[in-house]
Amino acid sequence: MPELPEVETVRLGLNEVALNQPIVGGEVLLDRTIAYPNSDQFISSLKGLSIAQWHRYGKYLLGQLDPIGWLGVHLRMTGKLLWMKQSEPLSKHTRVRLFFEGDRELRFDDQRTFGQMWHVVGEADPKTIITGLQRLGHEPFSDEFSDLYFYEQLKNRKRPIKNALLDQALVAGIGNIYADEALFLTGIHPETLCTELSIEQTSQLRKNVIRVLKDSIAARGTTFSDFRDVSGVNGNYGGMAWVYGREGDRCRTCETVIERLKLAGRSAHFCSTCQPCKSSADHNLQRIRKK
Numbered sequence: 001m002p003e004l005p006e007v008e009t010v011r012l013g014l015n016e017v018a019l020n021q022p023i024v025g026g027e028v029l030l031d032r033t034i035a036y037p038n039s040d041q042f043i044s045s046l047k048g049l050s051i052a053q054w055h056r057y058g059k060y061l062l063g064q065l066d067p068i069g070w071l072g073v074h075l076r077m078t079g080k081l082l083w084m085k086q087s088e089p090l091s092k093h094t095r096v097r098l099f100f101e102g103d104r105e106l107r108f109d110d111q112r113t114f115g116q117m118w119h120v121v122g123e124a125d126p127k128t129i130i131t132g133l134q135r136l137g138h139e140p141f142s143d144e145f146s147d148l149y150f151y152e153q154l155k156n157r158k159r160p161i162k163n164a165l166l167d168q169a170l171v172a173g174i175g176n177i178y179a180d181e182a183l184f185l186t187g188i189h190p191e192t193l194c195t196e197l198s199i200e201q202t203s204q205l206r207k208n209v210i211r212v213l214k215d216s217i218a219a220r221g222t223t224f225s226d227f228r229d230v231s232g233v234n235g236n237y238g239g240m241a242w243v244y245g246r247e248g249d250r251c252r253t254c255e256t257v258i259e260r261l262k263l264a265g266r267s268a269h270f271c272s273t274c275q276p277c278k279s280s281a282d283h284n285l286q287r288i289r290k291k
Contacts, residue, residue, distance in 0.1 A: 002075045004173030005216035007059050013230035014054045017083045021100045022050045030095040035116040058136045058172030072118035072130045079115030082107045083230045136172040147203040154194040162190035162268045180244040180269045181212040189275045190268035243269040
């Protein structure tokens with residue numbers, strides 16, 4: 001699933017090419033992609049409007065419409081927004097097309113079909129229509145995502161820190177990739193319980209969450225399978241990842257073999273030397289793994 005850096009890469013790309021151009025038409029090729037209002041009304045209600053600016057909140061994209069309204073997009077697992085010529089052949093995974101003047105279109109491709117689009121009409125608050133926005137925590141780059149906030153949110157959670165980082169109500173936009181990367185840089189094992197972390201550790205983890213997100217945005221995101229930017233180009237962060245997707249490879253810091261485990265159905269990649277287990281139970285588990 002595209003995470004914050006991938007969605008931010010798409011936002012930046014859209015703001016370069018797709019602003020202040022009236023929507024002149026389009027078509028919906030898969031009805032269930034349109035979450036609101038419905039597939040029949042979606043295109044007609046957007047005609048004549050233009051996108052003044054693209055914003056991002058967590059993994060959601062919000063196009064601010066001119067003169068009024070919002071275009072919401074969630075890429076989910078495999079969604080891609082592509083800025084291309086209308087004359088280019090359609091992919092079998094194309095779900096929605098928005099037409100602009102000059103033979104240009106914004107094309108939503110989505111292989112797994114979990115992605116969604118919304119047109120928030122008029123002065124309505126996007127959160128009243130795109131209800132997932134109501135459940136999001138603070139943005140990682142916001143002032144509200146402070147050391148104290150992060151520690152207070154974690155200190156009473158009796159769950160592994162890796163699982164907590166994936167909770168979008170704690171911090172918006174982090175997924176598997178950047179949770180693994182931030183934990184590695186902080187030297188915290190993914191199975192460490194939140195209640196075992198000191199305020200110094202959570203402070204450093206917060207800084208490393210921001211660091212890996214910024215590093216990935218600079219590399220235009222991560223592509224392991226499906227992600228592309230608006231021009232169809234792969235992201236480059238995967239080639240510089242510390243642990244994610246590198247099971248069986250050597251740690252870039254200490255040469256220990258990178259391991260992978262499952263936590264609540266999600267993968268966690270780590271280096272057992274750079275991220276030692278802390279609790280006695282974890283120490284026993286680590287010794288068993290090393291035999």
